[in-house]
Amino acid sequence: MKSKIKVSSDSAQEVGIEAIIASDAGPSTEWDALLDQISHRPKRVTERKQDRSKRTEQQIMGAALRVFARDGISRVRIADIAAEAGISTSTLYEYYKSKEDLAYDVPLSHLAEFFESYRVAVADKVTAREKILLYLSMSADYAREHAEWARILYLEIWPSVFVNETELRHSMNDFSRVIVFLVRQAMAEGSMSSDRDAYETAAMLVGSVNQVIITWLLYRRPRNLTKAGTEMAERLLSMLANEAREKS
Numbered sequence: 001m002k003s004k005i006k007v008s009s010d011s012a013q014e015v016g017i018e019a020i021i022a023s024d025a026g027p028s029t030e031w032d033a034l035l036d037q038i039s040h041r042p043k044r045v046t047e048r049k050q051d052r053s054k055r056t057e058q059q060i061m062g063a064a065l066r067v068f069a070r071d072g073i074s075r076v077r078i079a080d081i082a083a084e085a086g087i088s089t090s091t092l093y094e095y096y097k098s099k100e101d102l103a104y105d106v107p108l109s110h111l112a113e114f115f116e117s118y119r120v121a122v123a124d125k126v127t128a129r130e131k132i133l134l135y136l137s138m139s140a141d142y143a144r145e146h147a148e149w150a151r152i153l154y155l156e157i158w159p160s161v162f163v164n165e166t167e168l169r170h171s172m173n174d175f176s177r178v179i180v181f182l183v184r185q186a187m188a189e190g191s192m193s194s195d196r197d198a199y200e201t202a203a204m205l206v207g208s209v210n211q212v213i214i215t216w217l218l219y220r221r222p223r224n225l226t227k228a229g230t231e232m233a234e235r236l237l238s239m240l241a242n243e244a245r246e247k248s
Helices: 012-021 027-039 054-071 078-085 089-093 099-124 128-145 147-157 161-165 168-189 198-219 225-247
Strands: none
Touching (some): 054 078, 054 147, 078 089, 099 128, 099 147, 128 168, 128 198, 198 225
C-alpha cells in the first residue's frame, strides 16, 4: 500500500516482529506465529452496547461502506449513513459514537478477512518468493473484489494523519510486517541481496503494487487489476533475484 505511515524498526509493532524473527523457534513456527498474530488482532475497543443486534450492525457497516465510497468520508454526515441503513440516527449512535469510528471500523473488518484468507492460501507455499508473490497478487485481487472498501482504505483512510491515533494503524502496519518478514526470509534463501535494507525493499514491493491498485481505483486502468498486480510483483521479484545473483 502506498503508505505514509513509516514502517520503522523502532516502533512497538516492529519490535514485535523483531522478537518473532529472533526467537529460538524454527522458521515455520516464526511464520505461523506472525500470521496468527495479525489474524487475531483485537479490534478497537468501542463504547457500543454489548447486546447490540448483529444484523443491525451489519446494516450499518454495509451502509457506511457504500456512502463513504460514493461521497467521501469528509462530506458524509452520520444521518446519511443512518438513512442508507434504514435506521434512525439515534439508533446508529447506539452502535457508533461518531462517523470516524465507522470510518475506521470499515477497513478493519476487511483487513482481518484478507489476512485470514492469505493465511489459508499460503499454507502450501514453501519459498519466500512464492509467499510474497501470493501476498501481493491477493492484495490486488482483494481490492478488485472489494472496490468500495479499497477506495476508502487506499484513497482516504491510509493518507490520513489521524490513523496514527487508532487501532487501525496497527492492522495497517501488519500488512507491511508480513512483507518485511518474507523479504528477510528471501535474503536468507539467496533470492534477494542481503546487503539491501529489508524495509526499503518491502516498501518498494508494496508501494509498486499498491500504485497499480490506486490507478485502477481512480481510472479503472488496467482493466484486469489482478493480472496487472501479479505481473508487477513478478517483475520486481525477478529484478531482485537477478540482483542477488549478480552479487553472489
